[in-house]
Amino acid sequence: MSASAAAAETPAATPAREPILSVNNIEVVYDDVILVLRGVSLDVPEGDIVTLLGPNGAGKTTTLKAISGLLRTENGEVTRGEVRFMGENIANMAPEQIVRRGIFQVMEGRRIVEDMTVIENLRLGAYTRKDGAAAVKRDLEMVLDYFPRLRERTGLAGYLSGGEQQMLAIGRAMMARPKLILLDEPSMGLAPLLVKEVFHIVRKLNKELGMTTLLVEQNAKMALGAASYGYIMESGKVVMDGTQADLLDNEDVKEFYLGGGGEHRKSFKNLKSYKRRKRWI
Amino acid sequence: MDLFFQLLINGIIVGTLYGVVAMCFVLIYKSTQVVNFAQGEFLLIGAWICWYILVQFQIPFVFGFLITLVFMAGLGIFIQMVVLRPMIGEPIISVIMVTIGLSIFMRALVNWLFGQNAVGFPEVFSTSSINIGGLYVQPAYLMSFVISIVIMAGFFYFFKYSRYGLAMRATAFNQQVAQSLGISVKQVFAMAWAIxxxxxxxxxxxxxxxxxxxxxxxxxxxxxxxxxxxxGLDSIIGAVVGGLIVGVLENMAEYVDGQFLYWGNMLTIAPFWVLIIILVIKPYGLFGTKDIERV
Incomplete structure (x- = not known):
């Protein structure tokens, strides 16, 4: 599926909408000395898919962990700025409190509990829910309907294929009924066909369940295909942002993230001067 | 031959009890990565507290026992919070030294409070043996067997179906993953020690x-x-099986020793011999986990 065809499917961003999550100029320090994020701001409107793109080490995962509170498990801290979720500043809160408020992070590399079965993993996702066993059971059925191939897997989750594990990780997040889901590189280590399937599911969940998603990706083409708005990060800063159409049309994004790009190939000499001009290559 | 079966039955009964204590040990090791050398002292303190409450206040056994359980849950949480929480992230040898110190401290404390001498428990079950199919079993032993089986079934249900059990397993698997699911690791640690x-x-x-x-x-x-x-150190089923093996081995060693060898005291060392033999063949123990690797 081409990026432009995917674009037609996603709802257009309406800028007037109140963001459910707004990150204001946060600074993150690891181990009290290592400055990783230097003023990151972004908004996620309710019901949208927003993507965060950028090269390795730009701070995308750190941004997600700052939002979900998992930063604390790695001795990191938000030292400046605030993370507002539904009006409340949740920066530096314990991760279990943030999950209870409705933010659920699907960590990079799936991170399912390998020595549990599929069903046990899914039930674990509902750990923080208080609305009773019947509702959880209903959602379990719903998740299994979304991922029919998980239904057939009765063994330990550790033996699932990479794609199935990713689906299980997303399904486990759905079980928590989060208001905002943070997806960290769902395409990592998956075959291209499975990447397509995973993104198809992300879009489907967004459309059918209104799942608000903040998506971190290396695969810019797929991510921009699904998202209505995108941010591009480099060395701990947001260097560019725009709607899906803006970013897909942007010559620089085309060249450095989507491949191919402009009609004529730039010479290497120009590229170097360009690098000096724009910091976010 | 009667003696053989009598000892076999004794072995199984004692073995299930070992299995229960072994499960408690594994529970702490699995969820908090602490090798708890003070496990035996929990038995000691629990028994003394229950004895003290029953003798001192003359209340029915059931109430005294419930109070003991509440006290022990509090003690477990207290030890976890005060003694072991500061040790998180310290080398394993330091943690082991702390639990060994804890065991010595608790034993000394109990000796100081209650004295060295053994005291009889207020009689709850008749101590005269009853005859089951030609074998003599004390009702208390029978009770212990039933209780052990019930506890094992309880553990199985807890870890398989309850959300707290699942949370404990997730924490044992990976603490960061558990936290990302909204599980409070501190709460799980406290719960493991309390149980x-x-x-x-x-x-x-x-x-x-x-x-x-x-x-x-x-x-x-x-x-x-x-x-x-x-x-296998991190397997609940392994703990039960290991407990049974040790219990039966002890009694079998006693049988062989008493009937044929006359070496004396074989029952105390036989389990360790078998331990060495099994570890040579299976270094992870009988049920120790090997990590799942997809190739």
């Missing part, structure tokens, strides 16, 4: 009813190590 202390105390009370309450109770903690290591 472990309560169930150990229960085992202590059962043994105390049969053999009397004395500092000898804490030696069950030492007997449990071969059981746990046999089973």
């Amino acid at each position: 472990s202390a309560m169930v150990s105390a229960l085992a202590g009370v059962v043994v105390g009813m049969v053999n009397g309450v004395s500092s000898a109770l804490s030696f069950i903690g030492i007997k449990v190590f071969p059981a746990v290591i046999l089973g």
Whole structure:
């Protein structure tokens, strides 16, 4: 599926909408000395898919962990700025409190509990829910309907294929009924066909369940295909942002993230001067 | 031959009790990565507290026992929070030294409070043996067997179906993953120590009813190590099987020793011999986990 065809499917961003999550100029320090994020701001409107793109080490995962509170498990801290979720500043809160408020992070590399079965993993996702066993059971059925191939897997989750594990990780997040889901590189280590399937599911969940998603990706083409708005990060800063159409049309994004790009190939000499001009290559 | 079967039955009954204590040990090891050398002292303290409440206040056994359980849960949480929480992230050898110190401290404290001498437990079950198919079993032992089986079934249900059990397994698998699911790791740690202390105390009370309450109770903690290591250190089922093996082995060793060899005291060392043999063949123990690797 081409990026432009995917674009037609996603709802257009309406800028007037109140963001459910707004990150204001946060600074993150690891181990009290290592400055990783230097003023990151972004908004996620309710019901949208927003993507965060950028090269390795730009701070995308750190941004997600700052939002979900998992930063604390790695001795990191938000030292400046605030993370507002539904009006409340949740920066530096314990991760279990943030999950209870409705933010659920699907960590990079799936991170399912390998020595549990599929069903046990899914039930674990509902750990923080208080609305009773019947509702959880209903959602379990719903998740299994979304991922029919998980239904057939009765063994330990550790033996699932990479794609199935990713689906299980997303399904486990759905079980928590989060208001905002943070997806960290769902395409990592998956075959291209499975990447397509995973993104198809992300879009489907967004459309059918209104799942608000903040998506971190290396695969810019797929991510921009699904998202209505995108941010591009480099060395701990947001260097560019725009709607899906803006970013897909942007010559620089085309060249450095989507491949191919402009009609004529730039010479290497120009590229170097360009690098000096724009910091976010 | 009668003696053989009698000892076999004794072995199975004692073995299930070892299995229960071994499960408590594994519970703490699995969820908090602490090798708890003070496990036997939980039996000791539990039995003494229960004895003290029953003798001092003359209340029915059930109430005294419930109070003991509540006390032990509090003690477990207290030890976890005050003694072991500061040790998170410290080298394993430091943690082991702390639990060994804890065991010495608790044993000394109990000796100081209650004295060295063994005391009899207020009679709850008749101590005269009953005859089951030609074999003599004390009702208290029978009770201990039933209680052990119930506890094992309880553990199975807890870890398989309850959300707290699942949370504990997730924490044992990976603490960061558990936190990302909204599980409070501190809460899980406290819960592991509370359950472990309560169930150990229960085992202590059962043994105390049969053999009397004395500092000898804490030696069950030492007997449990071969059981746990046999089973594989991080497997609950392994702990049960290991406990059974150690219990039966002890009694079989006693039989062989008493009938044929006349070496004396073989029952105390036989489990350790078998432990060494099994570890040579299966270094992870019988049920120790090997990580799942997809190729």
